[in-house]
Each structure stands twice: as C-alpha cells, then as structure tokens.
Amino acid sequence: MTETLFETRWLGVYRIGRWDFVRRPNAESSVGVLAITREDEVVLIEQFRVPVQRPVIEIPAGLVGDEDEHRGEAIAATAHRELLEETGYYAGKIETLIVSPTSAGLTSEFTHLFLATDLDKREAGGGVGEEEIKIHLVPRAELRTWLRQKEDEGLAVDFKIHAALWCAGL
Template identity: 45%
Template sequence: MTSTRTTLYEGRYLKLQSRNGWEFVVRRHGVAVIVAWTPDDELLLVEQYREPIAGRIIELPAGLVGDEPGHEHEDILDAAARELEEETGWRPGKLTEIMQCPTSAGMSDETVLFVLAEKLVKVGRGGGDDTEDIVVHRVRRSIIDQWLDQHRAHGLAIDPKIYAALYWTLKT
C-alpha cells in the first residue's frame, strides 16, 4: 500500500484527504476533553448547538489546542484549563492526563486527550466566548444516569465520551 496522501479540500480547522482509496478528515490541532467533578461531587457538562448534527448536545467541556491567536503553540493541559474556565466558569487546581484515543478512526485521524480536572474553584459564569451559546450543567454523581436518560428523552444528543469518562471514573 502507498502512503501518499492527496488533499481534496482544506479549511481553517480540517482537511479532507484521500489515501489508498479511503477518504478521511485530518484535524490540524489536538483536542482536550475535560472530566471535572466539583467539590460537591457534580460532573460539569455543557450543552450547546452543534452545526454538523443541526441540534443541541450534552458534552464534557472540551476544546481545540492552539486554535486561538496567541495560543498557537499552547500545551494541551494549558488548553484544557483555559477551555474549562471559559466554558464552565471553573478553574482547575490540578490537571492529570487520563487517556488519549481516536474519536472515529474510520473517518478521521482526530484523537482526544481526556484530562481529569481536580481541586476546582468557581471563578466565573462560564458560557463560552462571544461566538458560543453554552449552558453549563452540574450533575450529581448519584443521578447522572437518570439525568442523561431524561435529557436524551427530551431530544438532546448525548456525547458518548461522557460514558467513557464515567467508566474511567468508576474504575479508579
């Protein structure tokens, strides 16, 4: 097999490439996904509209690494801290890398790094930057399953990375 890639399209954040007859998306930057439990044992989740699914989704706080002017060479843990505070209003005192994994290996080279945020301090309102409309949810560990089921029943998409984070949390 040949390893030559052909670029079919290139946008600001993504490239569509082809190799060996397989089309796939290449992401320019890494992605940090933050697993953050408040001091009251609540998981921080965000709800926002996502254009590709034309609807709202419940997700873990997350963000691209190096996607903002002045942050092009930012460390992934610094990006995780920045995104957590921007999206939720909580600042982590400690960040630990959990695991890195592909999001959709049949369609993209994108990998995400799950980061555990600990020693959280509430410092703001959250809600994202001027281009985002983020609703912050604080969900108690004891009701997380029912809470997710209820929101799915009301038509919201649930990001499966939440379940990966819950599995990891219960395992440790």
Template identity: 40%
Template sequence: MSMNDEVLFEGEHLQFRRRLGWEYVEHRTAKESVMIVASTDEGRLVLVDEMRPAVDARVVCLPAGLVGDEGPEDRERAARRELAEETGYEAAQVELLGRGPGSPGMSSEIVNFYRARGVRLAGAQGDREREEIRVHIVSPEELPAWTRNREAEGILIDPKVWAGLFLSGSRP
C-alpha cells in the same frame, strides 16, 4: 500529512483528505483535543450542552476543545483553558487519564481525557454567547436519570461522556 495524502478540499477549519483510498478530515490548526471530566469538591460533575450543526441537535458533552488551535500550548494548559472558557470553572488539580482517536474512521484527531478536581466557579464563560453553551452541575448518582430526561427533550448525549467517566472511575 503523509506523502501519500491527497488534499481533496480545504475549508476554513478542516482539510478533507484521501490516503490509501480512505477519505478523512483533519483540523487545519490542531491535531489533538482535550475532554475534561471535571468535578467539584462535593463530587458533582460539570457538563455542558451546545448546539452542534453537524447533527442538527443540542449535545451534552464534557467540556472540551482543541489543543493549540490559537498558538502553541501543551495539553494540560489546553484542558485548563477550555474548562474555563466553556464553563467559567477553574481546577485545583488536572491529570491525564488516557488518550486515543475519537473517530478513527473519519478523523485524524486524538482525544486526550483529563480529570479536573476541586473545580470552582471563577468567572464568566468566555465563549458562552458565541457557542451558546449551557453548563450543568450533576451528581454521578443523578446522571443516568438526568441524561434520560435530556434525551426525552431531544438532546443527544455524546458517548465520550461515559468513556471519560469510566476512565476517571466516576461511574454513575
């Protein structure tokens, strides 16, 4: 928080702030997030969809979550943890692809894109019931038609899916 920041409101998870006349939000417990472009040995992608109250719709996205929201951890550990919690998959290899602001006009959050290779189902999803997360395994070739079908069902597609695929070189 800068000396010029004014806290407008503090919720359980977010702070609403103003700096230089600009209003934005910041996570109270974490400043960064991870998004994971996960693929099986066969090259199939691991995606999730979940209900997002802010847009009043289910949203297809990459497995993702906050870094250090429950205590100190590095980004790679957060990527591995979130992949396992949201999907039940574990990765043989994880590497940073790139990072940057996810929505710089309204949030201070920095998004870290990771590639996870050689993912295998290792157990049950951790927060599946609470977050109502559905896991999808889709080949890159099927992805354009698959996403069109989801949109026809009223499900939104997070554009960061496409950004992550671009960064990883896994273009459909």
C-alpha cells in the same frame, strides 16, 4: 502520499490511496474534561451542534492550538483553559485519563480526556466568541437518570461523558 481533496481554515478532506478522511488543518488534538465539584457534581455543558442539528450534552472540550494565540500550548494547559472558558471553573488538579483516536476511520485527530478536581468558580463561563454554552451541575449519583431525561427531551449525549467516567473509575 496525501492528496488534498478539499480544505477550509477549519476542516480538510484528504486521500491516501483509496481512503478518504478528514483532518483539522490547524489542530491534531482535542481535549475533554470530566470536572467534578467538591459537592460531587459533574460539570456538563450544553450547546447546539450544527452537524447533528440539535443540542448536545457534553463534557467541556476544545481543540489544541487551533487559534493563533494558543499555538504551541501544552495539551493540559488547553484542558485548563477550555474548562475555564466554557464553565468558569478553574481546576486545582487535573490529570490525564486516556488518549485515544477520536474516530480512527474518519479523522487523524486524537482526544485527550482529563479528570479535573479541586474546582474553584472564577468566571461566569458560557464560552467565548459566538459560543452559547449552558452549564449544568449534575449530582453524580443522579447523572445517568438526568442524561436519560435529556435524551428523552431530544438532546444528544456525547459518549465522552461515559468514557471519562469509566476511565476515572466513577
């Protein structure tokens, strides 16, 4: 039996037996998109993340079905939409790389990582609502050096970048 300890619109804390964990009341899945341009650039985003109190370099990502207008949306459709909203790129081809628990000891959420190719720039990107997303196009050959430089500057680098690259065999 699941006991609710605390819940808001976006986050809940629950207990089963002696185990406390978090869950998103409005979404059980998230997506992350490794997007590669025709020029062999990796499309990354940068945004300030309140929990870690600093900017984070990430692959475009988002929650599945977290907003009323997107309830029931297919997971791949969420990946397409998030890539477009955050970066302005539309993916001509998108394929699943892996589905994995996001943090199995903390949350029930599963993350679906995708590879997006055949990209076309259709919009400015930058996110929706109050999101303030910076877009970075990084030549794949220079990616590891670029990421180290960002870490040296005090930014955090999300591990999903490395996981997606590995799953894609890049």
